[in-house]
């Protein structure tokens with residue numbers, strides 16, 4: 001099959017979260033199973049043009065009543081055999097993408113012209129196919145920035161060379177939908193009839209994800225449990241009704257992890273590699289982590305790690321909310337260490353700086369740091385993810401395979417990947433809680449720390465159990481293939 005991934009992020013080129021990991025690792029898994037995969041993304045300022053190859057000439061893209069012109073660059077995704085490479089294509093438009101930031105910058109987190117930038121990007125996808133003379137069987141879009149591609153396919157392009165192309169839209173996060181003023185609709189160049197027909201309308205605004213959900217031939221999200229949750233009012237971010245309406249075409253497929261990048265036996269970011277039979281390297285990683293974070297170098301004290309975007313979705317209010325969050329109290333009251341890496345909302349970054357200066361056993365580093373994220377996964381004993389909602393979550397899977405026990409809220413992909421500890425039977429792979437409030441976090445941390453000091457054999461058995469789980473992409477990639485085949489069969 002020929003598959004074109006349309007995404008605003010892909011590792012190693014541009015990343016703000018798990019979307020980037022997922023797009024590249026799914027593509028790689030599909031290519032390894034023999035499929036022809038290409039990826040298209042914008043050429044952001046942070047992607048160095050000198051390391052890319054330019055396609056000849058310029059490319060015109062219909063926008064509104066006119067055209068925008070751009071350049072296209074290409075590069076191969078690293079780590080694949082030359083006989084079945086994955087080409088990534090970069091849409092280069094100075095006005096739209098020649099600036100710092102992917103969706104925004106701290107002073108302007110959502111660029112005012114994002115609807116225009118991503119309308120352009122989605123339309124450019126079709127011109128790119130024409131330019132390179134390659135027409136996919138499956139146009140696979142990810143999240144709101146790519147959600148207009150299925151809309152353009154359905155209402156503008158499904159004829160001629162795209163006559164046999166079907167569209168799939170993967171929802172990674174319903175919390176971001178791309179809702180903008182209707183004035184921006186003009187850039188699509190489509191009629192107002194289509195505006196209503198495609199379901200752009202959202203209380204007199206324009207909702208890009210909603211139009212994508214209405215228009216794609218198939219839909220999925222990144223875990224079975226979140227697929228169910230997202231159809232409820234509590235989790236659906238107002239799109240639960242449409243997702244219920246489309247439930248025959250909507251499924252949940254759990255993300256895999258890229259074991260070439262996230263594997264303690266080969267990880268080059270940690271002081272010494274390790275595996276289930278020889279865990280010395282994990283002890284070294286803990287020592288290195290404690291040193292780097294300025295925590296007391298004591299192997300007996302449990303270290304809790306956290307690597308996250310600092311945003312409400314991740315439960316940071318319940319942890320660090322001033323006079324509300326429980327991190328201050330559990331660090332004050334319990335014999336543990338807490339190592340944090342994150343960036344995001346300003347209040348939270350400030351609060352973390354302040355907590356780090358008040359507590360000897362809580363230390364935070366603010367920023368985005370790939371190496372450190374690996375060191376935390378390897379060097380921690382526990383990994384905390386108190387998410388409000390979690391479509392899949394990758395970090396808990398990284399944790400399990402690094403012998404780091406997840407402490408998670410029972411939601412979304414966390415439910416599908418972690419099994420709660422049972423202190424009577426010793427079964428389980430992590431510690432879970434249902435409600436999201438500071439007390440529940442405090443209780444569960446207390447339980448895990450109690451087990452660390454009093455049920456050490458059970459803790460060690462849990463580590464080993466987690467490390468034996470297989471989260472590689474092979475199984476999930478097959479489910480994507482099934483979905484593609486099913487979509488092709490029902491559509492063309």
Ligand code: ADP
Pocket residue numbers: 016017018019021307308309341342343367368369370373392393394395396
């Ligand atoms: P989400 O995509 O919702 O942020 P995931 O768990 O799917 O959550 O993926 C998060 C990814 O981003 C992981 O690969 C994680 O290691 C990475 N990440 C998040 N914050 C940082 C950070 N500050 N530094 C390095 N990596 C980070």
Ligand code: GLC
Pocket residue numbers: 017018019020022172173222255390391392393394413
């Ligand atoms: C989103 C979700 C996360 C998921 C990631 C990759 O950012 O928040 O749960 O793992 O996408 O699919």
